[in-house]
Amino acid sequence: MTSLRTFQHEIDEIHNREVARQRALTSVSGDGDRPGEKGKNKSVTKGKAASTATKEEPKSIPAQPLNTIGSEEELDRVFELLVSTSETSHATARDVLASILTRRRGEMVLRVGSHTPKVVLYGAETADTESVGLGKNLNADDYERASQRLKEIVEDMGGVATTLSTGTDPPRSHVLVRLPPASVSDVPEVRCAVVGNVDSGKSTTLGVLSRGSLDDGRGKARVGLFRHKHEVETGRTSSVGMEILGFSTSGKPVLPNSQVVGSDSAAIVRRDKLGWENIAQNSAKLVSFIDLAGHEKYLKITLYGMTSGAPDAVILMVGGNAGLIGMSKEHLAIALALGVPVCVVISKIDMTPKNILADTIKQVTKIMKSPGCRKAPVFVENMETVVEVSLSLATERICPIFQISNVTGQGLDLLRTFLNLLPSSEGDQTKFAKDQPLEYSITEVWSVPYVGVVVNGILNSGSVTAGDTVFLGPDPNGGWAVTSIRSIHKKRHLVPSAEAGQCVSFALKKVRRATVRKGMAIVTRTETPPKAFRRFEGQVLILYHNTTLQKNYQAMLHCGAIRQTVRIIAMDNPNGVLRTGDRASVTFEFISSPEYIKEGMKLLFREGKTKGLGVITKLVS
Incomplete structure (x- = not known):
C-alpha cells in the first residue's frame, strides 16, 4: 500500500x-522560439537533433516562483534605505524596488514594520509556518518616514501603493504595490475553480462577487451565470461556466455602475452592463472563476474543468446549513489528488442557526486536519490574516476558511481582498516556459458566424502572434493540419500576441468545425x-x-x-x-x-x- x-x-x-x-x-x-524568431519555421536537422540528443537530466529548472522573488533580506535592505535621510539612499531604494517589481510582473505586497508571527496569526502551528515575525522592526518615526517615502517612490514610478492592513505595538502595515499594465495582454490572471455540493451557493457567490449586488435570498444573483434553459429551470449548473472579476491598480473591484430608480417605497437598483472586454481594459488584475457543477451526474464535467483549466486555486463552497456533504468530499479529494491549493468558503451564515454553523465549522476543521488532507485550517477574520494566507497559500500546508453571507454581505470584503492578492502563475517559469516552442491546449471550440472556428485554451509554453502559421492536431489518424492564427482574443479583447501561461482564444483560418475537438493541441510548425x-x-x-x-x-x-x-x-x-x-x-x-x-x-x-x-x-x- x-x-x-x-x-x-x-x-x-x-x-x-x-x-x-x-x-x-x-x-x-x-x-525554442527566441525573441524575434516567433512563428519562424525550424529546420528538419534541428528537429532530428532533438530526438537523438542524449537524455541528460539537468540538475534543476532555472526558474523561480513569483511569490519567492525578492528575499526578506533584500526587502529589509529596501526599508533601511527608505528610513535614511540621504537622497542617494532613496534613489538606490527606488532602483531595488523597481527591479523586484519587474521580476514580479508589476505587483507585490510589502510588510512595513515587524509583523505578527504566522503561528500566532493562524492560531495553529504547522511544520512550514513561520514562528517569528517577518519584516524589519521600525520605531514610530522610521515607520512613518518609510511609509511616506514608499508611496512617493511608487507614485513616481506610475504605480499605486495601497495600505491593506495596519497595526500598532509595534507599528506595522501591509502595503500593496501595483503598477498599471501597459495593455490588456499584460494584465495578470488568476484562475480559480469553484466546486462544492448542490445548493452550496457556488453560482450565487460568483454572481455577487462579479456583479457587486447582493442576493435577495431566492437566487437572484445566480440567474445571470446560467448558460442553458434547463439550468434556469432547475437552478443547477450543468456546464463549465466562466466569470471574471477585475481589480484596479488600487486594488478595488471593477464593478458595474449602479443607480437607484423610483421612490423610497418602490426603489429599484439598476446596474449597467459591463462586458468582459470592458472589465479587462479597466483592470490591473483579473480573477477568472471556473464555475463547476455540483450534482453527481455532472461529475465528469467538474473533473474536466479542474484538469483542463489549470486552476491556481480551488474554492470549495460549503453550505453552513448542510455541512461538507455529498459531492463536496469528492471535489475535495480530486483537488488534493491534483495538488491544487484549496480554500473553503462557508456560505449562508445569515440563515444558519448558531449551533448548526458551529457543527459545520467543527466538521470542516476535522476533515482538514485528517490524515488524508493534513492541512492547517485558518479562519480568516481580519485583513492581516487575509494578506498572509493569500501570499502563503501555494507554499504552505494551510487551508483558509471564510464565512460569508451573500444576502447581508458579511465576509465578502475579506474574500475579495484574498482573491485580489492571490499570485498569478502566468509568469512562473517552473510551470510555463516562454522560451520553449509553442504548445497550446484546446479546451473549448465554437463556430462563430462570419469568423469561422474559434478555440479557447491555455498556452502551456512558448508565445504566439496573430498571423503565425501553426500545426493543429492530432486528427483521428494521428496527422496534423497546417493552419494560421487569424486573431487572438483575451477575455474578448483583441490582443496582438500571447505568451505562456495565458488563457486566450484563437480564430483559425481554413479549418472546419467538424475537424476540431477538445483536447487537441496547437504547436509550432x-x-x-x-x-x-x-x-x-x-x-x-x-x-x-x-x-x-x-x-x-x-x-x-x-x-x-x-x-x-x-x-x-x-x-x-x-x-x-x-x-x-x-x-x-x-x-x-x-x-x-x-x-x-x-x-x-x-x-x-x-x-x-x-x-x-x-x-x-x-x-x-
Whole structure:
C-alpha cells in the first residue's frame, strides 16, 4: 500500500524531471522560439537533433516562483534605505524596488514594520509556518518616514501603493504595490475553480462577487451565470461556466455602475452592463472563476474543468446549513489528488442557526486536519490574516476558511481582498516556459458566424502572434493540419500576441468545425510534425475501486485538456490485478484516437466510483 502523499511527491519529482529534460533537449536542438524568431519555421536537422540528443537530466529548472522573488533580506535592505535621510539612499531604494517589481510582473505586497508571527496569526502551528515575525522592526518615526517615502517612490514610478492592513505595538502595515499594465495582454490572471455540493451557493457567490449586488435570498444573483434553459429551470449548473472579476491598480473591484430608480417605497437598483472586454481594459488584475457543477451526474464535467483549466486555486463552497456533504468530499479529494491549493468558503451564515454553523465549522476543521488532507485550517477574520494566507497559500500546508453571507454581505470584503492578492502563475517559469516552442491546449471550440472556428485554451509554453502559421492536431489518424492564427482574443479583447501561461482564444483560418475537438493541441510548425501516441505507460495509484482492476479494464482518462476512454493492456503487478491502494506500472491504450501527450504529464482516470492517479513515464509507439 502506498500513501497518497508519498505518491504525489514521487509523481511531482517525475514530472519536474521530465519537464527539465524536455526543456534541455529543446535548448540543445535550438527548437525554442527566441525573441524575434516567433512563428519562424525550424529546420528538419534541428528537429532530428532533438530526438537523438542524449537524455541528460539537468540538475534543476532555472526558474523561480513569483511569490519567492525578492528575499526578506533584500526587502529589509529596501526599508533601511527608505528610513535614511540621504537622497542617494532613496534613489538606490527606488532602483531595488523597481527591479523586484519587474521580476514580479508589476505587483507585490510589502510588510512595513515587524509583523505578527504566522503561528500566532493562524492560531495553529504547522511544520512550514513561520514562528517569528517577518519584516524589519521600525520605531514610530522610521515607520512613518518609510511609509511616506514608499508611496512617493511608487507614485513616481506610475504605480499605486495601497495600505491593506495596519497595526500598532509595534507599528506595522501591509502595503500593496501595483503598477498599471501597459495593455490588456499584460494584465495578470488568476484562475480559480469553484466546486462544492448542490445548493452550496457556488453560482450565487460568483454572481455577487462579479456583479457587486447582493442576493435577495431566492437566487437572484445566480440567474445571470446560467448558460442553458434547463439550468434556469432547475437552478443547477450543468456546464463549465466562466466569470471574471477585475481589480484596479488600487486594488478595488471593477464593478458595474449602479443607480437607484423610483421612490423610497418602490426603489429599484439598476446596474449597467459591463462586458468582459470592458472589465479587462479597466483592470490591473483579473480573477477568472471556473464555475463547476455540483450534482453527481455532472461529475465528469467538474473533473474536466479542474484538469483542463489549470486552476491556481480551488474554492470549495460549503453550505453552513448542510455541512461538507455529498459531492463536496469528492471535489475535495480530486483537488488534493491534483495538488491544487484549496480554500473553503462557508456560505449562508445569515440563515444558519448558531449551533448548526458551529457543527459545520467543527466538521470542516476535522476533515482538514485528517490524515488524508493534513492541512492547517485558518479562519480568516481580519485583513492581516487575509494578506498572509493569500501570499502563503501555494507554499504552505494551510487551508483558509471564510464565512460569508451573500444576502447581508458579511465576509465578502475579506474574500475579495484574498482573491485580489492571490499570485498569478502566468509568469512562473517552473510551470510555463516562454522560451520553449509553442504548445497550446484546446479546451473549448465554437463556430462563430462570419469568423469561422474559434478555440479557447491555455498556452502551456512558448508565445504566439496573430498571423503565425501553426500545426493543429492530432486528427483521428494521428496527422496534423497546417493552419494560421487569424486573431487572438483575451477575455474578448483583441490582443496582438500571447505568451505562456495565458488563457486566450484563437480564430483559425481554413479549418472546419467538424475537424476540431477538445483536447487537441496547437504547436509550432516545423518540417517534421510532432508524433501522436495511442499507447503509453504510466505509474498509477488506485485511489478507490470496490473489487479488482484487470487487463482490458476501461476508464475515462483526464490528462490536461485530454478526455478520452482508455483500456488497460498490461500491468507489472505479479497477480495481474489491482486493488484500492495498489501502485503499479500500467500500459494504457486510447480507444478512439491517438493524442498529443508527453512524458511527465499527470493523469487521473475514473469509472463510476473508481478513481486512479498517475503520471506518464513512457510513450509507446
